[in-house]
Amino acid sequence: MSAADGSLASSWPVAPVRSPAVEPRRRLRAVETPAPRRRPKLLYGVIAVLGAFLIAGSQMVLSIMTTQTSYELSTLEKTQRALTYDKQILYDEVAGLSSPQYLAANAAALGMVIDESPSYLRLSDGKVLGAEATSNGSTSIDAIGRGVVPNSLVESTPLVTAPDATIEGAPVLAADPSAVSDTPLPVTDGLPTPSTH
Known part of the structure; x- marks a missing residue:
């Protein structure tokens, strides 16, 4: 070891070794009186109840509107079916008349x-x-x-x-309600059988 090394070693400060600090023990003591408990404010409760009623009411309104819409759709589909049948009847009449x-x-x-x-x-x-046109107008x-x-x-x-x-x-004969129709009479008791006598 040289003198230069010794001078470097002496220039570094050495920290003293400390023992761990001992904390003083906490002392237990009795609580005198508990702090008075605060009552919840009435406004918060009213707001919560009103919010619940508003949510339930809006759900009921949406449910009623959805049900009403489905009834309207059903009615419109029936009307569309009836109009489609009427249109087909009119097409058949036009086809016949033309x-x-x-x-x-x-x-x-x-x-x-x-x-x-x-x-x-x-x-x-x-x-x-x-051929010449017919002169007498008969055919x-x-x-x-x-x-x-x-x-x-x-x-x-x-x-x-x-x-x-x-x-x-x-x-063309006027429609007579007592006229015999082409439809068979309804069967009221049993199957229809032909009369053989």
């Missing part, structure tokens, strides 16, 4: 005749090509009396041009 049979029957009621041999008009000079095709293919949509519909006639040629 059928060629109904149009031909209305034309025949106006006095128009169907030419059995068609003629054509040439536009350049106005000449009629084909063998009867649009009112007999339809080639029966059309059940308009067979009982009165003609526009002749309200007393239908496409089948029969006059």
Whole structure:
């Protein structure tokens, strides 16, 4: 060890060793009187109760509104179904009234005749090509009396041009409530059996 090392060792201060500090023991003592307990303020209780009532009331209002909305939706769906059925009925009526049979029957009621041999008009000079038009105004095709293919949509519909006639040629009869209908009578006791005697 050199002198320089010894001077360095003497320049470092050495801390004295201390013993752990001993804390004085706490002394127990009796509490004189407990502090008076504070009563909760009445305002806080009122606010809590009102808040609970408001939450319950809003839930009831939302439930009633949801139920009312579901009833309205059900009513609107029934109305939409009824309108869809009405629309389909109107489409069927329009299809029947625009059928060629109904149009031909209305034309025949106006006095128009169907030419059995068609003629054509040439536009350049106005000449009629084909068989000549019938001069007496008669035809063998009867649009009112007999339809080639029966059309059940308009067979009982009165003609526009002749309200007393239908496409089948029969006059239109007023609806008689005592008339016999095509529907069978309801069965009241047992199965219906044919009478054999």
